[in-house]
Amino acid sequence: MTDAGKKVKQARKLRGLTQRELADHSGVSVSTIRKLEQGERPTARMETLHALARTLRLETMDLVAKPKEEGARAETHELWAPVRAELTRPPASAIDAPATPAGVSGVLRAAELLYSNHQFTELAAVLPGLLRDADTLSGDGRGVQVRVLQMAAGALTHTRQFDIAELVVRRSLANAQDRLEASASINTLTWLMIRQGQLDQALALATQWADDLEPRITRATTSELAAWGLLLLRASGAAVRNNQPEVAADMKRFARSAATAIGREVKVAHETVRTFGPTTVRMLTVEDALVKDQPDTALRLAAQMPLFTVRPSSSVRSRHGLDVANAYARLGRFTESFGKLSELQAASPQWFPNQTPARDTLRTIVEGRRTLTPEMRHMASTLQLAL
Template sequence: MNDAGKNLKDVRKRRGLTQSELANASGVSLSTIRKLEQGDRATARMETLRALAAALRVTTMRLVNGPKTEGPTTGTEERWEAVRRALERPPVSSELDDEPPTVAGVQKTLNDSLPLFTQDRFEDLSSALPAMLRDADALGPEGRGVRVRLLQLAGWLMVQTRQFGTAELALQRALDDAADRMEGAATVNTKCWLLLRQGELEKALELAVKWADETEPRISRATPAELSTWGWMLLRVSAAAVRNEQQGQATDALRLAKGAAVMLGREYAPENDFLRTFGPTTVKLKTAENASVTDRPDVVLRLAQHVPTYALKPTSNNRNRHYLDVADAHAKTGDYAEAFDRLSQIQRSSPEWLPNQSYARTVMKRIAEGRRTLTTEMRDMATAIHLEL
């Protein structure tokens, strides 16, 4: 029996529940519980473990034998190999006939390339980013600011594409080079997301709580940048806590984040950093996300009616992620046509982003299991997101 199955069986017996009673309480099928406890299944989706943990009144990580992660899709590591090499190798001297890079030149290149990041144009970025990273490294100490920004963006892209080891490298380099607490927090924000994607819920929670405490401003004189930074740390606390079945802490953190957003009164991006955009709409998105994690599709759909997604850029950290929550809610409530429409909407706006989302495969699998027949478009979607039907 694997440790996850053993943990499940031990806790279930201490609670005095039969397998059938646990299935009824959690909504997880009896066959899945039996397979886990008998060792016929080596692991389970985090969603399944969370449901079991909630029914057993323990944290999700109490049942988990190490993080449960899904790696990059086929061909991803090859596409981004040049980026990985640029992150790993120390800077080299320019050739004699090369013009050395300048801070202004690298900064302009970064600014010009930002649409590639906001539009999730992964193929273009995998080609452009290596040279940008090498040039930033060659700048030396005077290029610290632009180098940190590039490392943050590289780490974010590696998390997006589930290349977690390379993400860790980029983010640690960014954190080591950070000049102050606010710049460090921008990196930690993504580091918490990395830990969440890896299933390291307790580590994510501990890190987010630490930095939420460190970045908490004096409310009476807090700047928009300080409120935004603190608000995002609180959202990471809430995200980790809700996934680890610590509902009280998740609710408290979300309440504080809402207060920070109310003080801002609008969506605010420190130094035009789209990754750190925070405000009332962002809090609404994360409130819906928490409802999705706790399997309340009706709440997700109700909240979605009040989210002004028309005002958001279709980047993976806001509207697209929210649309996945909405698609999942429709699939869970049996509205498979609407669920597929949402997936199609994401695919049209971010065709390179969607195949990297295991969540998209979960939603498409629900649709496939709920319908008697699949349309040609649905089968094409499954192929595009690497789901075997």
């Protein structure tokens, strides 16, 4: 029996529940529970463990046996091999012609556009040279160097290259010139932890930094409010996934206060691509509703989204789209759910195959429909979903 299965079985017995009763209360199938307890499955999806933990009155991390997401595919490792080689090479002993901050900044702006548009294949081709040039910067160029490292860490996390992503984000944190710059690296690090299922660590780290950065709202700058608010959102995301709804609600309430104080969606200088404001807070509130198994609430919140001239980052918008698709699927509205997935795949074809929520939503559609369309089968192949 695996650790996860053993913990589920022990907790179920302590609660006085049969496998059927646990299934009825949690919404998880009896078959899944039986296979988990008998060791036929080493663990389960985070969504499944969350549902079981909620019924068993545990924190989700009490049941976690393995990280939430698998690592990168073989083709991703091959594509990004030059980037990984550049990031792990020894520092150059001598530099004949060091790059200039202005020159690196120009290339960085072009790379940030690729990142924002989820053009990871093109970004992987640009990054080795950009990282090499950024490594030669010193003095006034250190801030540019940190932004390059932060972007690289974000791209590696998006493509599930978690080991090298952590190395890079910690390097960016060590080189940060001030607290706001460091907060952007902490934001990426806590996101990386959440994607790996390290919810306790992510919550503790985001909370610590949010506490340290908490501004006096009446005197705070927009950048200070945004840094604080983004860390609070990370803490809330970790807490709600770890079955700590009260903690999550408090963090989200403070983040909403920061967004209200700013009054609009903003992009601040210390963040490479992230934005913060009322729309970002609302989009992540939709995600929280799904984690709490409230798809109807998620769709209602999604329909009331505030809009500003500055839009949330493409990653937040795309994840929000996955949340909407997931909510439709859970409510049995499979046509609308698949339509949303298709829209996201068309908009971000390089980002889409790396998304575990997309795979989970399609699995729900497959399980709920009697037959599949050719388009659904093609998407299942793209997402490597076993039918």
